[in-house]
Amino acid sequence: MTKPYAEVIGDPITQSKSPKIHNFWLAKLGIDAAYRACHVTPDQLPAYLGARREDLDWRGCNVTMPHKQAIMPLLDRIDPPADSIVAVNTVVRHGNDIAMTGTNTDAAGFLEPLAGDLAQTHYFRMARIIGTGGAARAIIAALAGHGFTLVVAGRDPAKARALLDELAPGGEHHTPPLAHFADPTDFAFDDREGCLDLVVNASSLGMAGQPPLPFDWSHAPPGSIAYDIVTAPLDTPFLHGARARGHRTIDGLSMLIGQAAVAFERFFGQPAPREYDAELRELLTT
Template identity: 65%
Template sequence: MTTTYSAAVPYAHVIGDPIGHSKSPLIHNFWIEKLGLEAEYTAELVENDPDALAAFLAGACDDDSWRGCNVTMPHKQTIIAHMDSLDPVAAKVGAVNTVVRQEDGTLRGFNTDVAGFLEPLRDLLGQTHLFRMARIIGAGGAARAIVTALAAENFVQVLAARDPAKAQALLDELDPDGEHHVAPLTHFAEATDFEFDDREGCCDLIVNASPLGMRGKPPLAFDLSHVPPGSIFYEIVTDPIETPFLKAAREAGFQTIDGYAMLIGQAAEAFERFFGAPAPRQYDAELRERLLA
């Protein structure tokens, strides 16, 4: 995909394959509009091919107006080989979702998914808890950022995946000293008669870090008998914005966080790095309306 830009106007992209579904252009251009910036942001198809990725980055780096790009699947890990430097968080996660062109023309890789995931939890995490536990579904790319984020916040994690060995390897890599556990995906699909102890002073999260529930994918099979009282359900899927997972939790009276929370939070971290101005978050309600339109 080739895009023509205004002369000397700062611009950035989101790259991936496929890329037409990405909501990043809507989010970034909304903020550009609100701030009255002379800037542009587009989605660019970069095929799932090492040569295509290398060619894209080589061409972009030659343009002083190019500020960088957000990175989605399937390039979050393969793009690391093309970075001149990595932010410590990206190095820890082992995935890059934001590339920023430095003043000297070099490329630095960041991972804003960690901060984006934690953003709606900040008030909660500012409290003191006797114990913190997260039950996480999925062991793919999104889970890497989520496991890293929650390990830093002292959560014991239960990671459920189709391949428990893959889940164990991810935990061993990202938090080898943590007291974590793995389970097959089917574990949470089946009802349990487990009686939870007193959860006063505890913090419990239930996170869907998988694509299950996304439009065109099977729903996530999750039985609410596995959920301690007072748990918070967190979904990263954005299409649809209310998945069966979130709907069931909300109807059962649990607090829920939808996929737009992480999406907007991670985008805000990248936006400031690209365009040198904080995202105008006072317009989040209006932004959500546009995302839902």
């Protein structure tokens, strides 16, 4: 007997924590469904979607690299905010309708732990964002929509500028080279009272097996919030350095769980049981 299921697709896919998250919630809610990982290479993507259209048990999928943009022309509809971010991380199908809809839950997941801060009024908001990949697209669009002046740094400043021109046009944003943040600075920051400052690692730098993130915390104003989307390791050197300077930190599980919760409700029709977040975090870190 078959049962409803959703999955996460990507290349590679073994590192994904999504199956643990969704199956944890399914068990807590007593929903007879499953969530799994499926390795899909770029050349397999059209055939994968074609097969899932005919599978009425399939409720949708999360989409990881390198498919977040490549999947878009293969879908029937692109919903906000994926249409403006120009990246899809969630595909859903409604009931027995074979039409596939792409959306993006990364932006909502990223903003979730900042909700209390964003509810306040600030004289000025600035975010220093490291990275120009798929996750950075959602983060740039999300923060631009909340009135942030953006400083986007990557290996290629021209790519950073193109992202800002596409996703946050009209603002006085900046694109320094990544190396700008590597060395200490004696810059004297002005009074930051009433301001909201973020420093976001939206890249894979600092992830296990990847080069370290070259960021010296003298570049962050007092009172900045450090946010790292890396989940392996969870407590990165970037976050260690932030805490040593007295900054508040947000780790990568915050965004991962937040975006998964939005997708879960779309797949299975019930809100994720967030009252178990502490237990879920323990599961994901052991």
